[in-house]
Amino acid sequence: MPPAVNAAVFLMLGLAAIWGIRKNIMTGTASSRGWTCTIDDNPIGFCLIVSMKGALAGFAIAEILYGLGLIGDPIAQIRQALPFLP
Numbered sequence: 081m082p083p084a085v086n087a088a089v090f091l092m093l094g095l096a097a098i099w100g101i102r103k104n105i106m107t108g109t110a111s112s113r114g115w116t117c118t119i120d121d122n123p124i125g126f127c128l129i130v131s132m133k134g135a136l137a138g139f140a141i142a143e144i145l146y147g148l149g150l151i152g153d154p155i156a157q158i159r160q161a162l163p164f165l166p
Contacts, residue, residue, distance in 0.1 A: 087147025094140025097133045104130055 104110040108119045110129040117125035142154040159165065 083147040083149070087144045090140040090143035090147070094137045094144070097137040097140065101130055101133050101137070104133070 104126070108126075110117060110119075110126045112129045112132070115125070117129070119126045139154065142151065145151045146153055
């Protein structure tokens with residue numbers, strides 16, 4: 081896939097993640113794969129869901145910068161740092 085198309089796809093994913101984080105913080109509820117938790121009842125689960133969406137947004141930013149040629153390949157760096165992942 082060309083880097084420009086890759087950057088455009090991850091731009092959409094990053095924007096969706098940021099929009100989801102904003103919605104979760106405003107409502108105080110977060111859901112992922114049918115699991116819904118509120119910040120009052122389960123603050124650890126809420127923070128876990130929001131932090132994973134933040135990680136997705138960060139990865140999307142890294143892929144966009146890679147698509148623009150500003151940094152190296154983030155997937156190769158993850159493979160080097162975590163060799164047990166496929």
